[in-house]
Each structure stands twice: as structure tokens, then as C-alpha cells.
Amino acid sequence: NAGVTQTPKFQVLKTGQSMTLQCAQDMNHEYMSWYRQDPGMGLRLIHYSVGAGITDQGEVPNGYNVSRSTTEDFPLRLLSAAPSQTSVYFCASSYSGVSYNEQFFGPGTRLTVL
């Protein structure tokens, strides 16, 4: 199993550009989520999904869109990039069972918005 994969690993955007961060998992996990990590702030939840066709907002959803058309993929779209979105983005997945819900993280995408 490849686990959770993310592409690209690095990205530089100009203000106002749009892009999609890709995330895929091959563990048949129902739950997937996107976090951003900023210095000294830990990880903050952007959006999450409990299954194909179902998404919901996390703590910091503004400026981001998600969709979940398949169990495996959960892309994150930046509609109009802003410097405040410079961050490291992590995708995570887990089972949704009550007692087995540890999250497994991808390697991250390092995004710089100029």
C-alpha cells in the first residue's frame, strides 16, 4: 500500500492564481481531511469528508473548496490564492469506525503564495 499520497510536494503561486492540491489513499478509508500547518500553530482543519459525496467545513475553510467523488481521492482547491494561504498542507485519512479512527497523514504540500 502507498498509504496517503499528496501532489505536488512544492508549489509557488502568484496572488489570484488558482490550483488544486491532490490527495489519494489506497487503504479504503472512509474519512479524509485537509489540514494546514503554520509555524507555532499546530495543525488546523480546513475541510473533511466522511465518505464519497459528503464533505463539511472544518475550522478554517474560507478560500478553499473540496469535493469527494470517490473514496480514494479528496482534492483541495484554492480558488484565488492569497499570501495568507502560504502554509504546509497535509491530507489525512482514517476509518470511520467508533473505536478505530487513527488518522494517517500524507507527506505534505509546501505552498508559497507571492
Next chain:
Amino acid sequence: GQQLNQSPQSMFIQEGEDVSMNCTSSSIFNTWLWYKQDPGEGPVLLIALYKAGELTSNGRLTAQFGITRKDSFLNISASIPSDVGIYFCAGRLTSGTYKYIFGTGTRLKVLA
């Protein structure tokens, strides 16, 4: 946004020493997770806790789910240089769905 209070923020220790860190909150959690993050990598799960009072070990690491369900502790015994990294706690709220709240991290440096 809500984040867990994690302490200490950073610590320098000598190789061979034991390390303790903790996470506290004003909210009740039904799951606690402890992660380690190496530079340039994503967090890697170390230990998962599901019941108040639960004590779980993973090699030299031991974590406990506080009996009040508002805190958790991680201990590392006989630290080695590869223990260097950032340790995060994460909690899942009882009243939430599948949302996890993360601590701000403890940065550990081990001096050989």
C-alpha cells in the same frame, strides 16, 4: 479556533534522560492520539488512546488518557538522538463527528 494546550513548547534534554509532555483542554475528548513529526514530513501516529485512564506503550513511549478525559500525557524513556522532532497530541471531541483538534506541539531536541 480551538487548539489544545500542549506543554512544554520545547525542551532540550541529554541522551538517556526521560521526557514528559502533556496536553490539556477545557473540553472532554473520547479519543487521544499522539504523533511525531520529523522535519519536512507529515505526522506519524505513535499511540492511540480510547478510554479514560488507559495507559498504552509503544516501545520506549508510554501515553495515558487522563481520567477527567480533558488531558493526556506522553512519556519517552531513555531518549536517543532519533527522538528529535515535534510531538503533537490530537483529541476527538465527544460531541463532534470526526473532527480532531491538535495541540501546538512540543519540540524535542536531544543532546548527545
